[in-house]
Amino acid sequence: MNMDEARFAIVLTRALRIAGEVGALTLVIALILLVYRRFRPSTGTVPHGRQAAAAMALILGVYAVIGGMGHSGAVASLALNEPGYGPVQILRFTTGAMLLYAGAMNIALYRSIGAGRRWAIGVALATNLLFWSHLFLALTLPGTGGTVPPPLGVWTVYLCWLGAAAFASRGAQGVGGIDRGQTWA
């Protein structure tokens, strides 16, 4: 293989990877829009920010649970084959556990987020902020192969929507909160 062919192979690999990422992002956005449109007519009085956040919670939750299971399985088999157990292996396991946790919490909370309950939006914000922090810390790690920036971007957008949903639910103060141990109905 000469220099031109090698360069072409590198460019082709990068182009395929970018195309794959763009395709996955388009699919995620299309799914979020689909779920959002399904949620919208059912509770028309709720602001659209909450429903968008709920749609994102469902789609990202499913994505994170599936991704977390795949990641955990892969890193467990990798750790069994590797001779040593150190911080890199622990970080990989932590990433898998965090994916599973964030995904499960988002799936569990999406209904309550869509209904505009403040406790659910608060818990979702805290959970996703933890996962976002983990991704942000992992960004600087060498050897991640550029896998961290796409989920970091998606989770940043999701956090923005959750923040908007929290801001929108401030108007309903004293009804949907978990503070002061008040009753709900």
Next chain:
Amino acid sequence: MRRTLIALSVLLSLATLASGGEWWESALSVAFLSIGVLVLVNLYRRFRRAAPCVPWVCHVSAAMAIAFGVTYVITGAAHSAAVVSLALKEPEFGPLQILRLTTGAMMLYAGAMNLVLYRPIRTGQQWAVAVSVATALLFWLYLLFLLPLPGAETVWRLLGPWSVYLLWLCAAAVANRRAPMERAPALAPTASPSELARSAS
């Protein structure tokens, strides 16, 4: 059930205390544990007086949630500050530094969630117990991952109390499922603001 839970908690606490270390470390652990038990008993009695219809394990779990929440928010903030200053002095930023920072974030998160959730746990709300179990399980798993790391002797002292807390939370979840009808129905999160507004109109 009460005797089994208390016996398991005592066994796990003793195993944690017997996990080695210097004599003064063990003495400090015993002192800290004694103060913690006193605080827990005091909080439990207060919660029990306020809402006797809620299962008693929920009150114990809520008391533990406050104690753990306060402890971990303070230690998490201190740990984060310490590792940030250490990372700034060290020449390189690698997996070990990320792991230290992750530990601080996890401690802060677990502590803050426990502090936020102790009120709904105290009133026996199932969702709060479930969220608490999930959060505690994540932190417990993280500690378990850290255990084989060389120089992680302090992890044993954290793993024991979190195992006890998880045990009590699971018992609270079981007790809540067994006696859901005994509580006042208004305690369950049934209506959202929009649903309330619609029903009012």
